[in-house]
Amino acid sequence: MQLFPCPFCGPRDETEFHYGGDAGNIRPDGADVPIDRWADYLYLRTNPKGTAREIWVHMTCGEFFVMERDTVSHKVLSSAALGGEHAA
Amino acid sequence: MTASRLATGGSAIDRSHPIRFSFDGATVHGFAGDTIASALLAGDVAVVGRSFKYHRPRGIWGAGVEEPNALVDIGGLRATPNTRATTEPARDGLVARSVNATPSALADRNAFLDRFARFIPAAFYYKTFMWPEWHRFEPRIRAMAGLGKVDADWASPGTADQVNHHCDVLVVGAGPAGLAAARLAADAGLSVTLVDDQQNPGGSLGHRAGEIDGKPAAAWIAETVAALASAGHLILPSTTAFGIYDHNLVGLNQRHFDGRPDTLWRVRPRRIVLATGAIERPLPFANNDLPGILSADAALAYLRRHAVLVGRRIVVATNNDSAYETAGALAEAGAEVRLVDLRRDGTPNAPANVRLIKGRALASASGKLRVDGVTLDDGTKLDADCVLISGGWTPTIHLFGQAKGKLAWSEARAAFLPGDPVDGIAVVGAAAGAVSLSEVFAGAGTAVASLGQTKAALPPRSTGPEATGGITAAWPLPGSKGRIWIDYQNDVTVKDVELAARENFVSVEHLKRYTTLGMATDQGKTSNLPGLALMAGITGRTVPEVGTTTYRPPFTPVPLASFAGARVGELMAPVRRLPLENVHRSSGAVFQEYGGWLRPAHYGGNADSERSIADEARRARQSVALFDGSTLGKIEVIGLQAAAFVDFLYYNTMSTLKPGRCRYGFMLSENGVVFDDGVLVRLDEQRFVVSCSSSHVAAVHARLEEWRQDRFGHGAVYIHNATSDMATLTVSGPNARKLLEMLELGLSLDDADLPHMAIGHGIYAGDEVRIARVSFTGDRSYEISIRADRAEPLWAQLRQAGQTFDAVVIGLEALMILRAEKGFIVIGKDTDGTTLPHDLGVDGPRTKRQTEFVGRRSLFTEEASRDNRMQLVGLTVPQGEAPLPTGAHGIKRIDGRLRSQGFVTSSYQSPTLGRPVALGLIERGAARHGETIDIQHLGKISKATITAPCAFNPAGDRLHA
Numbered sequence A: 001m002q003l004f005p006c007p008f009c010g011p012r013d014e015t016e017f018h019y020g021g022d023a024g025n026i027r028p029d030g031a032d033v034p035i036d037r038w039a040d041y042l043y044l045r046t047n048p049k050g051t052a053r054e055i056w057v058h059m060t061c062g063e064f065f066v067m068e069r070d071t072v073s074h075k076v077l078s079s080a081a082l083g084g085e086h087a088a
Numbered sequence B: 001m002t003a004s005r006l007a008t009g010g011s012a013i014d015r016s017h018p019i020r021f022s023f024d025g026a027t028v029h030g031f032a033g034d035t036i037a038s039a040l041l042a043g044d045v046a047v048v049g050r051s052f053k054y055h056r057p058r059g060i061w062g063a064g065v066e067e068p069n070a071l072v073d074i075g076g077l078r079a080t081p082n083t084r085a086t087t088e089p090a091r092d093g094l095v096a097r098s099v100n101a102t103p104s105a106l107a108d109r110n111a112f113l114d115r116f117a118r119f120i121p122a123a124f125y126y127k128t129f130m131w132p133e134w135h136r137f138e139p140r141i142r143a144m145a146g147l148g149k150v151d152a153d154w155a156s157p158g159t160a161d162q163v164n165h166h167c168d169v170l171v172v173g174a175g176p177a178g179l180a181a182a183r184l185a186a187d188a189g190l191s192v193t194l195v196d197d198q199q200n201p202g203g204s205l206g207h208r209a210g211e212i213d214g215k216p217a218a219a220w221i222a223e224t225v226a227a228l229a230s231a232g233h234l235i236l237p238s239t240t241a242f243g244i245y246d247h248n249l250v251g252l253n254q255r256h257f258d259g260r261p262d263t264l265w266r267v268r269p270r271r272i273v274l275a276t277g278a279i280e281r282p283l284p285f286a287n288n289d290l291p292g293i294l295s296a297d298a299a300l301a302y303l304r305r306h307a308v309l310v311g312r313r314i315v316v317a318t319n320n321d322s323a324y325e326t327a328g329a330l331a332e333a334g335a336e337v338r339l340v341d342l343r344r345d346g347t348p349n350a351p352a353n354v355r356l357i358k359g360r361a362l363a364s365a366s367g368k369l370r371v372d373g374v375t376l377d378d379g380t381k382l383d384a385d386c387v388l389i390s391g392g393w394t395p396t397i398h399l400f401g402q403a404k405g406k407l408a409w410s411e412a413r414a415a416f417l418p419g420d421p422v423d424g425i426a427v428v429g430a431a432a433g434a435v436s437l438s439e440v441f442a443g444a445g446t447a448v449a450s451l452g453q454t455k456a457a458l459p460p461r462s463t464g465p466e467a468t469g470g471i472t473a474a475w476p477l478p479g480s481k482g483r484i485w486i487d488y489q490n491d492v493t494v495k496d497v498e499l500a501a502r503e504n505f506v507s508v509e510h511l512k513r514y515t516t517l518g519m520a521t522d523q524g525k526t527s528n529l530p531g532l533a534l535m536a537g538i539t540g541r542t543v544p545e546v547g548t549t550t551y552r553p554p555f556t557p558v559p560l561a562s563f564a565g566a567r568v569g570e571l572m573a574p575v576r577r578l579p580l581e582n583v584h585r586s587s588g589a590v591f592q593e594y595g596g597w598l599r600p601a602h603y604g605g606n607a608d609s610e611r612s613i614a615d616e617a618r619r620a621r622q623s624v625a626l627f628d629g630s631t632l633g634k635i636e637v638i639g640l641q642a643a644a645f646v647d648f649l650y651y652n653t654m655s656t657l658k659p660g661r662c663r664y665g666f667m668l669s670e671n672g673v674v675f676d677d678g679v680l681v682r683l684d685e686q687r688f689v690v691s692c693s694s695s696h697v698a699a700v701h702a703r704l705e706e707w708r709q710d711r712f713g714h715g716a717v718y719i720h721n722a723t724s725d726m727a728t729l730t731v732s733g734p735n736a737r738k739l740l741e742m743l744e745l746g747l748s749l750d751d752a753d754l755p756h757m758a759i760g761h762g763i764y765a766g767d768e769v770r771i772a773r774v775s776f777t778g779d780r781s782y783e784i785s786i787r788a789d790r791a792e793p794l795w796a797q798l799r800q801a802g803q804t805f806d807a808v809v810i811g812l813e814a815l816m817i818l819r820a821e822k823g824f825i826v827i828g829k830d831t832d833g834t835t836l837p838h839d840l841g842v843d844g845p846r847t848k849r850q851t852e853f854v855g856r857r858s859l860f861t862e863e864a865s866r867d868n869r870m871q872l873v874g875l876t877v878p879q880g881e882a883p884l885p886t887g888a889h890g891i892k893r894i895d896g897r898l899r900s901q902g903f904v905t906s907s908y909q910s911p912t913l914g915r916p917v918a919l920g921l922i923e924r925g926a927a928r929h930g931e932t933i934d935i936q937h938l939g940k941i942s943k944a945t946i947t948a949p950c951a952f953n954p955a956g957d958r959l960h961a
């Protein structure tokens, strides 16, 4: 069981968190967004081997945040509130 | 074998406490401190089980967790199948049975299978299953599969405790290495937890010679443990560290011997020291699985711990130095000992009274139900009632492997040792390949020094004779004669591994699956390395080139009860409960779970529930119904940007809603699919209440939070889930207003003041109430929300007032009929994961809205515009027919083939209409009203006519009646 650092609560068991997708998957607005762009937003994921920037939510405090972690070693590299300040 | 208990000795047993238990129906005598295995050996019981596949007679091999053969089912209160007799303490009155044997291990009626062994090689069952008609064999194969039997009547005597624990250093193993490391870490000021799977600490020092700091080993062990305990460190005996998980979480299973279930520990140490020892391997020779053939180290353990002499005329076969101590000790205890060492040179000296035969290996063993002799590779025959084997030592590196530690092959040790270090984990002692106590203690010193503490203490010194680790590898060889067992538990022989190689299952993971080598309860603790070394020999590779299979938890079997803890029965998935549950129960409510909530399905008790439901639905239309709708979502959205926020979250434009008014709408997912429906209430300019589906509150709340934080910013809106703050009591029906007028609610119920889709604020008995005119029944309805803890008097008064109007209290089942009569949908029942809002007939926002909302772009794809989409319809059946089965498919014939054109989503008998009503999703359904289609269910075809979804009061005037 991994320990994730919530920027607000500190290290907690992974069972308290939900995955929220790739960080930086910016939503394109509008009814006329090119369909490929919209499909990328909906479905295309980078799934990197190594360092990944991801959105997670700590369900017990309800806060979403950005976490950088290594998908191979499962090492957590950093976590930061959506506002940007570093906490890990 | 003529094993016996010696008159004196035995460090583990207490001769003043004799015990008795039964094994396969026979009485076995022993002493407190015996294991089931040591007591069976003392009673000269040779055959203790039958092998998995061939039902070969098997005896005790080891003295610990590695045991492949001696599995027993323990009966009684703490019944446990497939328990290792070598680790299970013998207890007075215990009932043990051999596994895979009928009626007993000694007289097993499936023993004949062994004569057909050459017809059931590796993968026999896989191949059998590929025959076209394998089902003919299935019942017999199933009856023979598995080892121990689960007692179907077994009930847990309680729930297992689960403990979360933190410490600086967790030391796994309380042998010489673990004890030394624990003491050093403690002296350096670190908090230590020391766990060991044995009841008594000491590890190999319990039966192997050692003198430490000038003291006998036993004295040093006692002193070390006492020092740790008095300094407040935690020592857990009878506790197995079964797994290392991500970020060095360690799982421990602690046994108790007082009737309590085991305890699960989740330990988060800063550092882990693995002092897990090593396990002795067998040697390859024909019939090496006969009862009476044991691990040499186990024989020494039984002698010194339990005073059990495993035989009188003993052959010890070895390729390494460790068996010499065993041979000497057995000779000293009075046995005739011949020591066969395959090495010609470099062996230790023969112990006193031991005949040493150098440069020879065993070719075969003979005997039927127990070994009676061996033949050496030069043809020499030796009589024996017991044969002891030492094929070298396999370091117990399972936990290191689980932590993703890489292994390094050591030719000198003929074993895999821990390779590059893993963050936070040190491996010490025999697990790291150390042999002598001096090496062991030096390694412990280095490991603790690496923890980074400045206060260094000196490790203990070995002051006695030192063990040596000389070994010449003796792996099973391809082309060997006879039946040479590699894996005792799974009946894998040299020939099976050769067959796997011939059929190209040469990868070690494939070898495991194909032959079952290393599977089942022992997980190949004695067999994995010989098996892969043989594969290396067959395929011309080195052992490290073949590699090991992946190490996975658990190291030894862990009861599921430990993992479950208190999460059993009702606590497995706790239901949410209504504030008025007890009131409903006393009114005869029958409860069911709906979307995680325990709610009244109907009233009137269990008898004739269908009639109760129909009565409730019929009477609700006649006068007035009372319904507990407290589960309905009440999520408040508050803030400067609240209106913009709900506009974005909803498919429908919500910002145009006036304060005090309600609007029905959909929430979509980004892929356009309808995610939830419900009513949005606007309390004032900057405050809304999202009244989402009961079972969807948590998901909707999470979605609101995500968009709030990700798009609008923390300060723009605030979200508060007030669902369980308030109870919601619903009054619905033609007489709803008349009923409410009998209560003092402190507000005008005049339709001009409180029209349909509006809210009003009142006071009931001093508490604020919110009354919403929304309807899920199609009749005039009032939803009254009040503080949950003040709901009971209001409900009582509503019921009291209701007597005047023959009011009926209805459960969820009747409500489902009422809403289906009106064509009102339930998301997830009348919709699926492809349903878009316009499939439900709500196309306005899609065509008119100019502002952004969740899922918008997905409503303009090719797929969304397809002209044969499934659309919501009503379905009627010919007069006199029964309701359609929910889930039945509408079918059509294309080129002679049946094809689905949609399905029934909701179906009920309407007591008010006196006929069935149904909803469905049907291709192009909205344009096909009036068309009759075929409906198929379980091969039977019936007719149904497509209609508008609403079957009752399509004009909708009853909302205002």
Ligand SMILES: [Zn+2]
Residues within 6 Å of the ligand: A006, A007, A008, A009, A010, A058, A060, A061, A062, A063
């Ligand atoms: Zn948090």
